[in-house]
Amino acid sequence: MKTTRILVATILVAALVFSFAGCSTSSTKLVMGTESGFAPFEYMDGSTMKGIDVDLANAIATEAGKTLSIEDMPFDSLLAAVEGGKIDFAAAGMTVNDERKLSVDFSDPYFDASQVVMVKKGSSIATADDLKNKKIAVQQGTTGDTLATAVSGATVDRPTKFADAVLELEQGKVDAVIIDSFPAQIYAAQYTDLQILAQPLDTEQYAIAVKKGNTALLATINKVIAKMKADGSLDALVKKYQDTLLG
Ligand code: GLN
Numbered sequence: 001m002k003t004t005r006i007l008v009a010t011i012l013v014a015a016l017v018f019s020f021a022g023c024s025t026s027s028t029k030l031v032m033g034t035e036s037g038f039a040p041f042e043y044m045d046g047s048t049m050k051g052i053d054v055d056l057a058n059a060i061a062t063e064a065g066k067t068l069s070i071e072d073m074p075f076d077s078l079l080a081a082v083e084g085g086k087i088d089f090a091a092a093g094m095t096v097n098d099e100r101k102l103s104v105d106f107s108d109p110y111f112d113a114s115q116v117v118m119v120k121k122g123s124s125i126a127t128a129d130d131l132k133n134k135k136i137a138v139q140q141g142t143t144g145d146t147l148a149t150a151v152s153g154a155t156v157d158r159p160t161k162f163a164d165a166v167l168e169l170e171q172g173k174v175d176a177v178i179i180d181s182f183p184a185q186i187y188a189a190q191y192t193d194l195q196i197l198a199q200p201l202d203t204e205q206y207a208i209a210v211k212k213g214n215t216a217l218l219a220t221i222n223k224v225i226a227k228m229k230a231d232g233s234l235d236a237l238v239k240k241y242q243d244t245l246l247g
Contacts, residue, residue, distance in 0.1 A: 030066040032057045033087030035075040037139075037161045039186050040241035041093035041206075052237050053091040056110065056208075060089075060224045064217070074160040076141025079103050082209050088217060093180060095143045095204040105212050107221040109205035110234060115144050116184050117197040118169060118177040125176055128201055134175040137165035144178035147201055162187075169194065180204075186245050 034042045034053060042051040049070055061068035071087050078090040082104050095113065096106045119125045125134065133153035138144040140158040148156045157174055159165050166187045168174045179187070184196050208225075210217050228234040 028066055029069050030057075030061045030064055030089075031069050031071060031087045033071045033073060033078050033081045033090045034092040035078065035161075036072045037163050038075075038093050038180075038183055040182060040238075040245050042091075050241075052111075052241055053093065055237050056224070056228070056234075057089075057091050059228065060208075060221050063224050064220050074141075075139055076160070079209065082211055085211060088210065088214075089221065090209040093183075093206050094209055096207045097143065097204075100209070103212070104209040105214065105218055106207040106209055107218060108225050109207045110225050110229070111206040111238070113204045113206055114181045114200035115147055115178055115202050115204065116181045116200050118166070118179060118184055118187065118194050119175065119197065120169065120172070121193050121195050123175065123195075126197065127199060128197075131176060135173070136176050136178060137168045137174040138178050139165055142180075143202075143204060144180070148178045166191065166194070189246055 036042050036044050036049055038051075040051055041053045042049060049072070054070070057070070058068050071081070073081060075092060078087075078092055078094070079100060081087045082090050090104070093111070093113070094100075096109060100106070117125065117128065117131065125131060131151045131154060134151075135155045135157065136148040136151065137157045137159065138148045139162045140160050145156070145158055148154060157165070157168060159168070162179055162183060165177045165179070169177045170191050170193070178201065181196075181200060188194050188196055208221050210221070225234070228237070
Protein backbone atom coordinates (compact mmCIF):
# COMPACT_ATOMS: atom_id res chain seq x y z
CA MET A 1 0.00 0.00 0.00
CA LYS A 2 2.70 2.41 1.07
CA THR A 3 4.85 1.46 -1.95
CA THR A 4 1.91 2.16 -4.27
CA ARG A 5 1.43 5.62 -2.77
CA ILE A 6 5.12 6.45 -3.11
CA LEU A 7 5.04 5.21 -6.69
CA VAL A 8 2.01 7.33 -7.53
CA ALA A 9 3.63 10.37 -5.93
CA THR A 10 6.84 9.77 -7.88
CA ILE A 11 4.94 9.49 -11.15
CA LEU A 12 3.05 12.71 -10.40
CA VAL A 13 6.24 14.62 -9.63
CA ALA A 14 7.90 13.24 -12.75
CA ALA A 15 4.90 14.22 -14.88
CA LEU A 16 5.02 17.73 -13.45
CA VAL A 17 8.74 18.09 -14.11
CA PHE A 18 8.35 16.83 -17.66
CA SER A 19 5.44 19.10 -18.42
CA PHE A 20 7.50 22.13 -17.33
CA ALA A 21 10.59 20.98 -19.17
CA GLY A 22 8.64 20.63 -22.42
CA CYS A 23 7.38 24.17 -22.27
CA SER A 24 9.52 27.22 -22.95
CA THR A 25 7.16 29.54 -21.09
CA SER A 26 8.08 29.17 -17.45
CA SER A 27 6.92 31.64 -14.84
CA THR A 28 10.33 33.29 -14.58
CA LYS A 29 11.96 32.97 -17.99
CA LEU A 30 11.15 34.53 -21.36
CA VAL A 31 12.93 32.83 -24.26
CA MET A 32 13.93 34.89 -27.30
CA GLY A 33 15.04 33.16 -30.46
CA THR A 34 17.31 34.89 -32.94
CA GLU A 35 20.20 34.46 -35.40
CA SER A 36 23.23 36.34 -34.15
CA GLY A 37 24.77 37.25 -37.53
CA PHE A 38 22.62 40.27 -38.24
CA ALA A 39 24.30 43.41 -36.91
CA PRO A 40 23.14 45.90 -35.71
CA PHE A 41 20.03 43.94 -34.68
CA GLU A 42 21.91 41.00 -33.16
CA TYR A 43 25.62 40.24 -33.17
CA MET A 44 28.24 38.66 -30.96
CA ASP A 45 30.67 40.89 -29.10
CA GLY A 46 33.01 38.25 -27.72
CA SER A 47 30.67 35.83 -25.99
CA THR A 48 27.95 38.44 -25.40
CA MET A 49 25.08 38.95 -27.79
CA LYS A 50 24.27 42.60 -28.39
CA GLY A 51 22.04 44.63 -30.66
CA ILE A 52 18.80 46.52 -31.12
CA ASP A 53 16.67 43.35 -30.83
CA VAL A 54 18.54 42.25 -27.69
CA ASP A 55 17.89 45.58 -25.95
CA LEU A 56 14.28 45.57 -27.12
CA ALA A 57 13.82 42.00 -25.85
CA ASN A 58 15.31 42.94 -22.49
CA ALA A 59 12.78 45.78 -22.19
CA ILE A 60 10.01 43.28 -22.99
CA ALA A 61 11.28 40.84 -20.36
CA THR A 62 11.42 43.64 -17.78
CA GLU A 63 7.84 44.64 -18.63
CA ALA A 64 6.77 40.99 -18.27
CA GLY A 65 8.67 40.65 -14.97
CA LYS A 66 10.76 37.80 -16.36
CA THR A 67 14.40 37.02 -17.07
CA LEU A 68 15.41 36.99 -20.73
CA SER A 69 17.19 33.98 -22.12
CA ILE A 70 18.38 33.84 -25.75
CA GLU A 71 18.51 30.91 -28.17
CA ASP A 72 20.78 31.43 -31.19
CA MET A 73 19.73 29.39 -34.23
CA PRO A 74 19.65 29.52 -38.04
CA PHE A 75 17.22 32.17 -39.28
CA ASP A 76 15.13 29.63 -41.17
CA SER A 77 14.51 27.63 -37.95
CA LEU A 78 12.94 30.52 -36.07
CA LEU A 79 9.34 30.25 -37.22
CA ALA A 80 9.15 26.51 -36.44
CA ALA A 81 10.72 27.18 -33.02
CA VAL A 82 7.99 29.76 -32.29
CA GLU A 83 5.26 27.43 -33.54
CA GLY A 84 6.59 24.50 -31.53
CA GLY A 85 6.93 26.53 -28.31
CA LYS A 86 10.71 26.03 -28.16
CA ILE A 87 11.04 29.83 -27.90
CA ASP A 88 8.50 32.39 -26.72
CA PHE A 89 9.23 34.88 -29.48
CA ALA A 90 11.54 35.53 -32.41
CA ALA A 91 13.26 38.92 -32.54
CA ALA A 92 15.60 38.75 -35.51
CA GLY A 93 15.11 41.75 -37.75
CA MET A 94 12.29 39.63 -39.08
CA THR A 95 10.23 41.07 -41.91
CA VAL A 96 6.47 40.82 -41.65
CA ASN A 97 4.88 39.15 -44.67
CA ASP A 98 1.69 37.28 -45.51
CA GLU A 99 3.36 33.91 -45.85
CA ARG A 100 4.87 34.14 -42.35
CA LYS A 101 1.56 35.37 -40.93
CA LEU A 102 0.15 31.94 -41.75
CA SER A 103 2.37 30.34 -39.10
CA VAL A 104 2.92 33.04 -36.43
CA ASP A 105 1.40 36.25 -35.08
CA PHE A 106 3.40 39.46 -35.45
CA SER A 107 3.72 42.44 -33.10
CA ASP A 108 3.35 45.99 -34.32
CA PRO A 109 6.32 46.88 -36.54
CA TYR A 110 9.32 48.52 -34.87
CA PHE A 111 11.65 49.23 -37.81
CA ASP A 112 11.38 50.25 -41.49
CA ALA A 113 13.82 48.38 -43.66
CA SER A 114 14.51 47.49 -47.28
CA GLN A 115 16.29 44.85 -49.32
CA VAL A 116 19.31 46.10 -51.22
CA VAL A 117 21.79 44.68 -53.70
CA MET A 118 25.49 44.56 -52.80
CA VAL A 119 28.07 44.20 -55.57
CA LYS A 120 31.81 44.67 -56.02
CA LYS A 121 32.77 48.24 -56.90
CA GLY A 122 33.07 48.45 -60.69
CA SER A 123 30.53 45.65 -61.22
CA SER A 124 28.46 45.66 -64.41
CA ILE A 125 25.35 45.25 -62.22
CA ALA A 126 23.85 48.70 -61.77
CA THR A 127 20.12 47.99 -61.37
CA ALA A 128 17.87 45.12 -60.31
CA ASP A 129 17.36 44.22 -64.00
CA ASP A 130 21.06 43.45 -64.34
CA LEU A 131 20.70 40.59 -61.83
CA LYS A 132 19.17 38.35 -64.52
CA ASN A 133 21.23 35.18 -65.14
CA LYS A 134 23.73 36.21 -62.45
CA LYS A 135 24.99 34.38 -59.35
CA ILE A 136 23.42 35.75 -56.19
CA ALA A 137 24.15 34.82 -52.54
CA VAL A 138 21.59 35.31 -49.76
CA GLN A 139 20.95 34.05 -46.27
CA GLN A 140 18.73 30.98 -46.41
CA GLY A 141 15.05 31.62 -45.71
CA THR A 142 15.19 35.41 -45.73
CA THR A 143 13.13 37.83 -47.79
CA GLY A 144 16.36 38.41 -49.76
CA ASP A 145 16.25 34.69 -50.58
CA THR A 146 12.68 35.06 -51.89
CA LEU A 147 13.67 38.05 -54.06
CA ALA A 148 16.77 36.32 -55.43
CA THR A 149 14.81 33.15 -56.20
CA ALA A 150 12.41 35.21 -58.30
CA VAL A 151 15.15 36.68 -60.53
CA SER A 152 14.96 35.03 -63.94
CA GLY A 153 17.87 32.80 -64.81
CA ALA A 154 19.75 33.57 -61.60
CA THR A 155 21.73 30.95 -59.67
CA VAL A 156 21.14 31.39 -55.95
CA ASP A 157 23.50 30.26 -53.21
CA ARG A 158 22.00 30.14 -49.73
CA PRO A 159 24.40 29.88 -46.78
CA THR A 160 22.82 30.03 -43.29
CA LYS A 161 24.92 33.11 -42.42
CA PHE A 162 24.93 36.47 -44.21
CA ALA A 163 28.64 36.74 -43.37
CA ASP A 164 29.28 33.75 -45.64
CA ALA A 165 27.15 35.24 -48.44
CA VAL A 166 29.16 38.48 -48.25
CA LEU A 167 32.42 36.52 -48.21
CA GLU A 168 31.38 34.74 -51.42
CA LEU A 169 30.88 38.15 -53.03
CA GLU A 170 34.18 39.41 -51.68
CA GLN A 171 35.95 36.34 -53.11
CA GLY A 172 34.27 36.73 -56.51
CA LYS A 173 32.30 33.46 -56.22
CA VAL A 174 29.00 35.30 -56.75
CA ASP A 175 28.07 38.55 -58.52
CA ALA A 176 25.73 40.01 -55.91
CA VAL A 177 24.23 39.65 -52.44
CA ILE A 178 20.64 40.59 -51.59
CA ILE A 179 20.49 41.69 -47.98
CA ASP A 180 18.72 44.08 -45.61
CA SER A 181 19.85 47.70 -45.85
CA PHE A 182 21.20 48.27 -42.32
CA PRO A 183 23.40 45.13 -42.17
CA ALA A 184 24.49 45.95 -45.75
CA GLN A 185 25.82 49.33 -44.58
CA ILE A 186 27.86 47.60 -41.90
CA TYR A 187 29.34 45.11 -44.38
CA ALA A 188 30.07 47.95 -46.85
CA ALA A 189 32.00 49.75 -44.10
CA GLN A 190 33.95 46.56 -43.36
CA TYR A 191 34.69 45.54 -46.98
CA THR A 192 35.60 48.76 -48.75
CA ASP A 193 35.62 47.15 -52.23
CA LEU A 194 31.88 46.42 -51.94
CA GLN A 195 29.06 48.85 -52.62
CA ILE A 196 25.30 49.04 -52.27
CA LEU A 197 23.15 49.81 -55.33
CA ALA A 198 21.26 53.08 -54.92
CA GLN A 199 17.83 51.66 -55.70
CA PRO A 200 16.41 49.32 -53.00
CA LEU A 201 14.42 46.29 -54.22
CA ASP A 202 11.51 46.77 -51.82
CA THR A 203 10.50 48.23 -48.48
CA GLU A 204 9.73 46.07 -45.45
CA GLN A 205 8.95 46.28 -41.77
CA TYR A 206 10.41 44.30 -38.90
CA ALA A 207 8.26 42.90 -36.10
CA ILE A 208 8.47 40.30 -33.36
CA ALA A 209 6.87 36.89 -33.96
CA VAL A 210 4.95 35.00 -31.26
CA LYS A 211 3.04 31.74 -31.28
CA LYS A 212 -0.40 32.07 -32.86
CA GLY A 213 -2.92 33.03 -30.20
CA ASN A 214 -0.39 34.17 -27.57
CA THR A 215 -2.30 37.40 -27.09
CA ALA A 216 -0.94 38.06 -23.59
CA LEU A 217 2.70 38.15 -24.74
CA LEU A 218 1.75 40.07 -27.89
CA ALA A 219 0.05 42.74 -25.77
CA THR A 220 3.16 43.10 -23.58
CA ILE A 221 5.41 43.36 -26.64
CA ASN A 222 3.17 45.94 -28.32
CA LYS A 223 3.01 47.96 -25.11
CA VAL A 224 6.82 48.13 -24.95
CA ILE A 225 7.14 48.99 -28.66
CA ALA A 226 4.51 51.76 -28.37
CA LYS A 227 6.19 53.21 -25.29
CA MET A 228 9.67 53.10 -26.84
CA LYS A 229 8.39 54.74 -30.03
CA ALA A 230 6.59 57.47 -28.08
CA ASP A 231 9.43 58.38 -25.70
CA GLY A 232 12.17 58.29 -28.36
CA SER A 233 14.05 55.37 -26.82
CA LEU A 234 13.65 53.20 -29.93
CA ASP A 235 15.25 55.90 -32.09
CA ALA A 236 17.95 56.30 -29.45
CA LEU A 237 18.61 52.55 -29.56
CA VAL A 238 19.03 52.58 -33.33
CA LYS A 239 21.36 55.57 -33.07
CA LYS A 240 23.39 53.91 -30.30
CA TYR A 241 24.19 50.89 -32.47
CA GLN A 242 24.68 53.01 -35.58
CA ASP A 243 27.29 55.04 -33.68
CA THR A 244 28.90 51.91 -32.21
CA LEU A 245 29.14 49.98 -35.48
CA LEU A 246 29.42 52.67 -38.14
CA GLY A 247 31.23 55.38 -36.15
N1 GLN B 1 14.59 40.85 -42.74
C1 GLN B 1 14.97 39.63 -43.38
C2 GLN B 1 13.90 38.59 -43.22
O1 GLN B 1 13.06 38.72 -42.41
C3 GLN B 1 16.31 39.08 -42.85
C4 GLN B 1 16.35 38.84 -41.38
C5 GLN B 1 17.60 38.15 -40.89
O2 GLN B 1 18.38 37.63 -41.66
N2 GLN B 1 17.81 38.12 -39.61
O3 GLN B 1 13.87 37.63 -43.93
